[in-house]
Amino acid sequence: MQSVIKGLLQKNGSKIVLLVMDGLGGLPYKGPEGAFAGKTELEAAHTPNLDRLSGASACGMHLPVGAGITPGSGPGHLGLFGYDPLKWEIGRGILEAVGLGLDVKKTDVAIRCNYATLEDNVITDRRAGRPSTEKMRKVTELLQKEIPEIDGVKFIFGPGMEHRFAVIMRFPEALTPEAAMVNDSDPQMEGKAPLPLIPKHPKAERTAAIAAKFINKVEEILKGGHPQNYTLVRGFSTHPRMPSLLEAYGLRALAIASYPMYRGLARLIGMEAPDFEGSFDEEIEYMKHNWDSYDFFFIHFKKTDSYGEDGNFAEKVKKIEEVDGALPSILALKPEALIITGDHSTPAVMKGHSWHPVPVMLHAPYVLGGLTEGFSERQCLKGELGIIPSVSLMALALANAGRLKKFGS
Amino acid sequence: MQSVIKGLLQKNGSKIVLLVMDGLGGLPYKGPEGAFAGKTELEAAHTPNLDRLSGASACGMHLPVGAGITPGSGPGHLGLFGYDPLKWEIGRGILEAVGLGLDVKKTDVAIRCNYATLEDNVITDRRAGRPSTEKMRKVTELLQKEIPEIDGVKFIFGPGMEHRFAVIMRFPEALTPEAAMVNDSDPQMEGKAPLPLIPKHPKAERTAAIAAKFINKVEEILKGGHPQNYTLVRGFSTHPRMPSLLEAYGLRALAIASYPMYRGLARLIGMEAPDFEGSFDEEIEYMKHNWDSYDFFFIHFKKTDSYGEDGNFAEKVKKIEEVDGALPSILALKPEALIITGDHSTPAVMKGHSWHPVPVMLHAPYVLGGLTEGFSERQCLKGELGIIPSVSLMALALANAGRLKKFGS
Secondary structure, three states: OHHHHHHHEOOOOOOEEEEEEOOEEOOOEOOOOOOOEOOOHHHHOOOHHHHHHHOOEEEEEEEOOOOOOOEOHHHHHHHHOOOOOOOOOOOHHHHHHHHOOOOOOOOEEEEEEEEEEEEOOEEEEOOOOOOOHHHHHHHHHHHHHHOOEEOOEEEEEEEOOOOEEEEEEEOOOOOOHHHHOEOOOOOOOOOOOOOOOOEOOHHHHHHHHHHHHHHHHHHHHHOOOOOOOEEEEEEEEEOOOOOOHHHHHOOOEEEEOOOHHHHHHHHHOOOEOOOOOOOHHHHHHHHHHOHHHOOEEEEEEOHHHHHHHHOOHHHHHHHHHHHHHHHHHHHOOOOOEEEEEOOOEOOHHHOOOEOOOEEEEEEOOOOOOOOOOOOOHHHHOOOOOEEEEOOHHHHHHHHHOOOEOOOOO | OHHHHHOOEOOOOOOEEEEEEOOEEOOOEOOOOOOOEOOOHHHHOOOHHHHHHHHOEEEEEEEOOOOOOOOOHHHHHHHHOOOOOOOOOOOHHHHHHHHOOOOOOOOEEEEEEEEEEEEOOEEEEOOOOOOOHHHHHHHHHHHHHHOOEEOOEEEEEEEOOOOEEEEEEEOOOOOOHHHHOEOOOOOOOOOOOOOOOOEOOHHHHHHHHHHHHHHHHHHHHHOOOOOOOEEEEEEEEEOOOOOOHHHHHOOOEEEEOOOHHHHHHHHHOOOEOOOOOOOHHHHHHHHHHOHHHOOEEEEEEOHHHHHHHHOOHHHHHHHHHHHHHHHHHHHOOOOOEEEEEOOOEOOHHHOOOEOOOEEEEEEOOOOOOOOOOOOOHHHHOOOOOEEEEOOHHHHHHHHHOOOEOOEOO
């Protein structure tokens, strides 16, 4: 479908805004009777602006990956950006690296690393005693200083939480996915030796050899640092090489997100994603200042997901209300198409991502509307969009923004 | 999608129950005004338990094969079991054999047979005068005694209704589908000679040769038995070799069905399917006794379809009410996910299977619910599932039972 759409693209001066409340979808509150009883987070929230807007929008539900499939943040956002998450899989190493704010290029192999404890060539703690983030940040900085490159391959380190970090191996030339066909060294169990790195493709031989040298160097540098004296590596992967939003959909795109992972995801498809940190109001203000320079604006709001993951129903409700309060300042910019949705559901009652479809509204001049009495899961199920794959939203946004020509004649 | 799901499977102690009311879906009664006027079978039935449960369930409609496609029992059930019926076709010979209670193995070629009348090498009656089932059962038993094997291939006979029977040719070794690439001998018209069996693949040469010997032997044995003096064969097919429910979905599965065909279908995908015969209450009792030994329970209720096929609206309504009455004893087992649906629609007003989507409810802890006021076609259309392919139900059941990990991160 992406190629069909590509053939229909036409330029105009229209603006599309995609507002993602992370983990927006919810489920009914199960606690004792009270204000929340039987209501989802969206139903419990006081959202006069969203409710009013839903009546003048095409509403529905979108399904990120497929029935019953709970998406991670990567697949969830890819779908919203118009990339089929079953076709475009982002490797674990790449996702970790972009999540830690590293920029990934087409010359890179990215890996997820753990600090671990090695005794007599046996892993005795895969998490190296769960050290503090602060302590390990310094260790990672030391490694960066000591291992700037190996055999002509640059090493770029990204410190993570506690025992975690990411490493990018930057080769002098662009790579194909075969270059990352190397197994994990992590045996996934304590009491076992680390696994030797074995290339599964001739093009991965260099990667495996250099990564093995890297592991040895780390071991040398950390010698005596027990229990943080070793590193386990996994998730070897290359840049997913998706077409950019400009190539695929003709859109100059700006991502405004306070969390590195979402900026990283956006950069993978060629969005500009400045290292922005600020409140939601400041995100909108930033969009306003850049209004003339882009066609597509992705604004990410994280806290709905965070409180969903915590199982904090009341705070998730408040965060939805916060977005509702800011809605008029987005509407004041008069985008031709405004999509408001989440990347997946994170029902507070489940304390985690879930497989449930996500409520969505598309506000644009040419919609039926009038089918909903508010913005919620149960209201959106009455809407004109039905339950659609997430990837369909980009095509709908383009159409509503007047950016798609007729198909056939 | 099956391969994606396979990669996400995780085990837990959860239980999934799939209750199939065969041919459940219906259409409005067309008779004179009265209690049934304008109502479907489900709407006419008094079903307090199903109605109450629907409010705490994810409801919707499922589409067995595709828009406008009327499924047979095979495709209908395959979809419910999570196997795309367009991908996994069960050969006619295999379906006939399992329908007559024969066990089919990966070493088998199965064929459908008719007793027929042959005069001067011309078929004068393709149904051999429609003899009684009783009479032909004895003839089939005689054939079984006289033809236990040919050239090292075992012959297993399954007596059927009237002029019909099935035969399994059991080879000493496992076969591939090419072994069954043999045409029908049935010319599909009277007044023609039987068609010679011609292998369409080298691997089918032995099958064709032995089947020809089989036809000759039958003719010899039945000589003088006019009008039942010959057999026509069709539907050469091998075991469909689908992955088992355990391989595909990690489920140890028990099928409880009083009709051989449904047990046979279940066995094709590795379900345990004991030769159970009993009332619906006894089926539930049997499930209870085996609760700890399986993860997935398929309970089949036949009579809704039978009365639908008969055009007996009132009796189909009563059978739905019978299931409703037994519902509390299923709920008492507290399965993590309970699906209640049909394998296809059999509207009494059509006296046969139809293409209409089938109402379904999925009762599980993490659903929206609250969208329906009962369990029926028109109510389910308001539900949160929308109209989904039947194969999606297995993924939803697995997700609701906590058996699927997150996709991507």
